[in-house]
Amino acid sequence: MTAGVQDERLAALLGRAAREVDAGRLPSCQLAVARKGELLNVTTLGAATDDSRYLTFSVTKSLVAAAVWVAIADEALGPATRVCEHVPSFARPGFDAVTLEHLLTHTAGFPRAPLPPLEGATSQGRAAWFEKWRLEWEPGTRTEYSPTAGHWVVAELLEQATGTDYRTFVAERVLAPLGLHRLRLGVPIEDQRDVVDTVGVGADEEADDRAPVVVTLSGLLEMDRPDVRAVGVPGAGAVSTAADIALLYQAFLHNPGGLWDPAVLADATGRIRNALPDPWTKVAANRSLGLVIAGDDGNAAMRDALGRSVGPRAFGASGASGQVAWADPESGLSFCYLTNGLEADQVRSFMRSSSMSTLAGRLLLESAS
Numbered sequence: 001m002t003a004g005v006q007d008e009r010l011a012a013l014l015g016r017a018a019r020e021v022d023a024g025r026l027p028s029c030q031l032a033v034a035r036k037g038e039l040l041n042v043t044t045l046g047a048a049t050d051d052s053r054y055l056t057f058s059v060t061k062s063l064v065a066a067a068v069w070v071a072i073a074d075e076a077l078g079p080a081t082r083v084c085e086h087v088p089s090f091a092r093p094g095f096d097a098v099t100l101e102h103l104l105t106h107t108a109g110f111p112r113a114p115l116p117p118l119e120g121a122t123s124q125g126r127a128a129w130f131e132k133w134r135l136e137w138e139p140g141t142r143t144e145y146s147p148t149a150g151h152w153v154v155a156e157l158l159e160q161a162t163g164t165d166y167r168t169f170v171a172e173r174v175l176a177p178l179g180l181h182r183l184r185l186g187v188p189i190e191d192q193r194d195v196v197d198t199v200g201v202g203a204d205e206e207a208d209d210r211a212p213v214v215v216t217l218s219g220l221l222e223m224d225r226p227d228v229r230a231v232g233v234p235g236a237g238a239v240s241t242a243a244d245i246a247l248l249y250q251a252f253l254h255n256p257g258g259l260w261d262p263a264v265l266a267d268a269t270g271r272i273r274n275a276l277p278d279p280w281t282k283v284a285a286n287r288s289l290g291l292v293i294a295g296d297d298g299n300a301a302m303r304d305a306l307g308r309s310v311g312p313r314a315f316g317a318s319g320a321s322g323q324v325a326w327a328d329p330e331s332g333l334s335f336c337y338l339t340n341g342l343e344a345d346q347v348r349s350f351m352r353s354s355s356m357s358t359l360a361g362r363l364l365l366e367s368a369s
Helices: 007-022 057-073 100-104 123-130 149-162 166-178 217-222 226-231 242-254 262-270 346-361
Strands: 028-035 038-046 199-201 238-240 315-318 324-327 333-339 341-343
Touching: 007 028, 007 038, 007 346, 028 242, 028 346, 038 242, 057 100, 057 149, 057 166, 057 238, 057 242, 057 262, 057 315, 057 324, 100 149, 123 149, 149 166, 166 242, 199 217, 217 341, 238 242, 242 324, 242 333, 324 346, 333 346, 341 346
Parallel strands: 199 341
Antiparallel strands: 028 038, 028 333, 315 324, 324 333
């Protein structure tokens, strides 16, 4: 038995994770559970090892948010900071109303604005594309998930406000203090030997038409090209082990060394700033400054694959192929699941990771404290 975890419950979780790998549907997966700042279990299944790193897709957004929280404590930024105060490309009608809060809560009004990853590697490249963008609605009046556009702007805003490359800021102000050496945003090609390649699965199957076509399968696979990994796409480009992400979420719970201002951290992990209805799930989006919060309305399972067993204060983020990470203040657990099998059917991958989140949320003994 592992530190308050019931063996049969852990076996159920690992069995669920193994199902698609054993059937040959997924090439590999990796999962980690942590509590009280320490790892309880790390398991890798399939063609990978515990040292293998994976592209985390949109789980990346929580790492970038963590860097923004540092900048807020530094008073370099604030939730109400207008992007145009630091990014001239936004000093035009409509765009001049966009704030940092809009970007982090997916209410900025340009969810699918294009920006080729290789052209986002520099401030000049990002600015050139910002000039081409058009608003779809008034900022703050609607919500729609933005796969990459909003976080390109977050990165530029962070860079301009702090005077530091956004990737360097993430590495120096978040990852280094936490000792998370395997989690990185922007990895040189020569340092990618331990990153497992993402492969498409189920492309010949009929996808569930309930899922929105947010990004095509081919577009997602482009995100895992070595040259794109090297860029460090701020909304989808971090690489990591599941262990480092589970420990990052432990840090969100415990704030080791006072890395974040306690008030800023409490706001970011506990305050719902966007309760507008999500156009896909039809339930309140429940977005904070960079995370999704489970909530007490009975719809937690509809939010970022958080599952059915976490408490209402649980918070997390999910990624394109069913990657998921969360922490639950009530149980003290954090959980991360990663895979390099990219599902063509987004509903299928969502249901898989939601099922595993449910099993992970039930790991503790009833008497655990």
